[in-house]
Amino acid sequence: MMGERIGTLIDPKKKAEVLQRIKDRKAPFCAVKPAPEPVGTIPSSSGYVGNDLGKDIHPVGPDGKITNTDYLEARRLVAAQGVRLPSNVLHDDYLVSSDKWKELDKKGYYAAWAREILVYPGTGGTFIQGEDVIDGGTGWILPARYVPEDICGKIGMGLFIDPEDVCRENGRIIVHPKTTIILNRLLQERDAFGMVDEATRIPLETNVQLDFEKRWFWRTAGMSVRPICRGASKPNIRMGINCDCFPTSNFGVGGVEYK
Numbered sequence: 149m150m151g152e153r154i155g156t157l158i159d160p161k162k163k164a165e166v167l168q169r170i171k172d173r174k175a176p177f178c179a180v181k182p183a184p185e186p187v188g189t190i191p192s193s194s195g196y197v198g199n200d201l202g203k204d205i206h207p208v209g210p211d212g213k214i215t216n217t218d219y220l221e222a223r224r225l226v227a228a229q230g231v232r233l234p235s236n237v238l239h240d241d242y243l244v245s246s247d248k249w250k251e252l253d254k255k256g257y258y259a260a261w262a263r264e265i266l267v268y269p270g271t272g273g274t275f276i277q278g279e280d281v282i283d284g285g286t287g288w289i290l291p292a293r294y295v296p297e298d299i300c301g302k303i304g305m306g307l308f309i310d311p312e313d314v315c316r317e318n319g320r321i322i323v324h325p326k327t328t329i330i331l332n333r334l335l336q337e338r339d340a341f342g343m344v345d346e347a348t349r350i351p352l353e354t355n356v357q358l359d360f361e362k363r364w365f366w367r368t369a370g371m372s373v374r375p376i377c378r379g380a381s382k383p384n385i386r387m388g389i390n391c392d393c394f395p396t397s398n399f400g401v402g403g404v405e406y407k
Contacts, residue, residue, distance in 0.1 A: 196347055198263070198310045198327055200238035205248075205402040206231070207257060214256045219375040219395040220314060220321075222261045231403030233263035235310070236389065238404065239378040240349035243386040244360070252402070258380030259390070260400030265314070265323055266350065266391040268306040270370045271336050275300045281373055286395060288321045288373040299330055306334035308348045321395075323373060335365045338392070350389060364388035 208225050209215030215225065226232050239262050242248045252258060267281055267290050275281065277300040281290040290307070299305040312326035333353040335342050342351035344363045351363035364387055368374070377390040377399050393399075 196237075196310075196327065196329065198235055199347075200235040200404050201241065203234075203238060203404045205234050205238065205242065205252065205257075205404060207252070207255065208401045208403045214252075215401045216256070216398040217401060218398060219261055222399070222401040223314065225401055226403040229403055231405055233261055234402055234404050236262040236264050236308075236376050236378065237347075237349050240344075240363075243378060243380060249380050249386065252400075253380040257400035257402060259377050260402055262376040262378055263310060264348075265309045265311055265373060265375050266306060266367075267309060267323075267373050268334055268367065268371070268391075270368075270372075271338070272303060273371065274303055275305060277301070281371060283373040284370045285368065286321070286373070288323060288395065290323045290325075290373050294323075294325050294328065296328075296330060304333045304336065304353065306331040306350070308350060335367065338367055338369055340365055362387060366390050366392045368392045 206212075207214045208222075208229060208231070215222075217225070222233060239260070242252075243258075249258060252260075269275055269281075275295050277295075277297055278292050280292045281295060283289070290309070294309075295307070299307075307325075308329040308331055309323060309325045310327040311323050313324045315322060315324070329348055331345065331348065331350055331352065333342075335351060335353055340351075341362050341364045343354040343361045344350070345352050349363065351365045364384055366388060368391075372391070374391050374393060375395050377393045377397070379385040379388060379390065
């Protein structure tokens with residue numbers, strides 16, 4: 149009797165809509181659980197001109213062969229050829245949404261450097277107003293003037309930076325942003341997964357319902373200023389974002405055109 153009564157309370161149109169969404173492989177409750185939006189200088193992927201969407205990654209090295217080197221040398225090599233390192237967004241399209249990665253992987257390209265740098269406090273920590281962000285493992289620095297005041301003191305904040313320059317100043321490596329996107333609800337665990345943010349393809353703390361929404365996230369436990377590296381081969385590696393690698397590591401170098 150109770151089952152019959154509950155059944156009569158279900159809106160047939162709503163039931164049909166939910167069933168159709170399931171059939172279409174869409175999350176049936178995404179209308180009330182949207183993916184988080186980055187809040188900052190760039191509100192959406194359409195506004196981030198550095199996402200490189202639709203472009204091709206070309207190997208940068210002698211005779212078109214793959215070169216594996218550290219992040220700063222990778223930046224120098226692509227600049228010498230009048231191109232730039234691929235964005236994390238373009239890498240994500242290659243690795244997750246297409247088979248374009250396979251040929252590059254066979255040539256030894258992946259794991260490879262992305263252009264952007266992710267800056268974040270230690271686990272459970274916050275940015276502190278007026279203080280430089282100093283990576284405890286590498287000594288790399290994001291000066292305090294580049295940290296927005298309104299994110300200081302808040303747990304789960306991160307900065308996705310497309311650098312204008314990364315240079316040595318008075319014996320220290322300093323990051324100077326060209327574009328900064330503020331990320332809210334950055335994952336705090338060192339090895340975790342979350343729902344991908346479309347503007348940056350960085351996973352954030354939300355409920356993941358479908359595999360294509362999921363990205364693995366590898367970070368350090370401490371305050372970090374780290375270039376992003378993307379891998380290949382195994383599915384969980386291809387869907388993973390490495391934000392814990394040392395910039396002195398040797399990874400693949402590829403270039404994309406500016407325009």
